[in-house]
Amino acid sequence: MKLLILGGTRFLGRHLAQQALQAGHELSMLHRGRSAGGLFPEAEHLIADRDREGEFAAALAGGAWDAVIDTSAYLPRQVQAAAAALAGRVGQYHLVSTISVYAGFDAAVTDEGAPLQVLPDPGVQVVDGSSYGGLKALCEAAAYEGFEDGCLVSRPGLLVGPFDPTGRFTWWVQRFVRADSGDDDETEVLAPGEPTTPVQFIDARDAAAWMLHQAEAGHRGTYNLTGPESPATMGELLAAARDTLAPTSQLLWVDEDFLLARGVAPWSDLPVWLPQAQSGVHRVDITRALDTGLQCRPWAQTLRDTAVWAASAAPPALGGPLRPQVGLAPEREADLRAAWRER
Numbered sequence: 001m002k003l004l005i006l007g008g009t010r011f012l013g014r015h016l017a018q019q020a021l022q023a024g025h026e027l028s029m030l031h032r033g034r035s036a037g038g039l040f041p042e043a044e045h046l047i048a049d050r051d052r053e054g055e056f057a058a059a060l061a062g063g064a065w066d067a068v069i070d071t072s073a074y075l076p077r078q079v080q081a082a083a084a085a086l087a088g089r090v091g092q093y094h095l096v097s098t099i100s101v102y103a104g105f106d107a108a109v110t111d112e113g114a115p116l117q118v119l120p121d122p123g124v125q126v127v128d129g130s131s132y133g134g135l136k137a138l139c140e141a142a143a144y145e146g147f148e149d150g151c152l153v154s155r156p157g158l159l160v161g162p163f164d165p166t167g168r169f170t171w172w173v174q175r176f177v178r179a180d181s182g183d184d185d186e187t188e189v190l191a192p193g194e195p196t197t198p199v200q201f202i203d204a205r206d207a208a209a210w211m212l213h214q215a216e217a218g219h220r221g222t223y224n225l226t227g228p229e230s231p232a233t234m235g236e237l238l239a240a241a242r243d244t245l246a247p248t249s250q251l252l253w254v255d256e257d258f259l260l261a262r263g264v265a266p267w268s269d270l271p272v273w274l275p276q277a278q279s280g281v282h283r284v285d286i287t288r289a290l291d292t293g294l295q296c297r298p299w300a301q302t303l304r305d306t307a308v309w310a311a312s313a314a315p316p317a318l319g320g321p322l323r324p325q326v327g328l329a330p331e332r333e334a335d336l337r338a339a340w341r342e343r
């Protein structure tokens with residue numbers, strides 16, 4: 001198969017590229033050449049900025065692909081430019097969207113037919129926390145309009161694993177590695193809220209494998225894309241992290257009201273975790289993805305591989321970990337544990 005990735009050098013795209021080459025596909029990648037130079041010499045690298053339409057169209061001119069996977073579109077005009085440059089010369093166009101497109105997560109489970117966000121100003125050009133989901137919803141509409149003969153939209157939940165630039169899931173991995181370090185102050189890990197709170201995330205390598213399979217199969221339509229295959233809980237995640245990375249550590253479950261009252265921010269101070277009232281984000285229906293071949297690897301493998309990658313001393317430009325500021329500092333976590341015990 002001739003495959004084009006619009007992106008492909010950072011995280012999800014990087015796993016896609018690696019798996020596509022391993023499977024023997026003929027790979028082209030369009031990016032600006034800024035991240036991870038020298039990666040994938042076997043692929044054709046089309047160096048262009050997709051925000052410069054002339055440059056973007058020129059880089060793609062004359063090419064034809066069986067499938068295109070677009071990991072780097074955040075604005076509808078970027079999808080429109082892709083359609084203008086590629087329509088009629090590709091089999092399947094796959095837009096990587098997000099579950100953040102949904103207007104809310106109040107339902108027992110959120111399936112692909114749930115209402116989408118509508119932006120007050122659809123012309124907004126700034127991608128931030130308030131516009132990201134609504135803009136991706138507009139990207140989806142532009143994709144279906146521009147590639148009406150063959151459009152697939154995936155809506156990933158939280159992507160995790162090696163090369164994750166956000167540091168969110170990685171923070172928990174590093175927290176359990178510290179719990180195993182022999183430092184007595186670190187062996188007890190603050191576990192937020194209730195062990196029964198639902199949790200969903202997907203190893204980016206499993207998302208990439210499913211995406212490649214969709215390209216090979218030529219499927220169409222919209223698919224939520226997260227894991228694990230069966231519903232799971234925060235309690236199961238933290239127990240798996242403990243058993244895999246720090247078997248002698250203990251979990252100290254701290255009530256969510258206690259944490260919220262002390263200004264602990266769900267998702268950023270304690271990544272992945274959301275309080276019960278917001279936990280619908282972790283109850284997305286993935287039946288369609290499972291029916292089309294999604295397979296999720298065991299958590300222990302994701303935890304171990306992420307730990308190995310996070311311990312790498314390589315600089316980000318060579319695939320080493322970024323060090324984003326997410327997650328509680330050790331001292332703040334220790335203070336919270338002490339305050340919980342003294343309450």
Ligand SMILES: NC(=O)c1ccc[n+]([C@@H]2O[C@H](COP(=O)([O-])OP(=O)(O)OC[C@H]3O[C@@H](n4cnc5c(N)ncnc54)[C@H](OP(=O)(O)O)[C@@H]3O)[C@@H](O)[C@H]2O)c1
Pocket residue numbers: 006007008009010011012013014015030031032033034035048049050051070071072073096097098099155156157158159160166
């Ligand atoms: N992380 C999550 O938890 C999560 C959850 C749901 C959905 N998603 C979606 O999943 C996708 C993940 O993306 P990723 O960053 O992992 O993909 P990626 O393909 O690994 O990395 C992004 C690529 O886009 C290229 N790029 C960025 N700006 C560009 C521009 N103006 N012109 C040309 N190329 C450009 C980058 O290369 P250069 O910098 O060299 O140009 C890089 O190759 C996103 O669409 C995101 O919305 C992520």
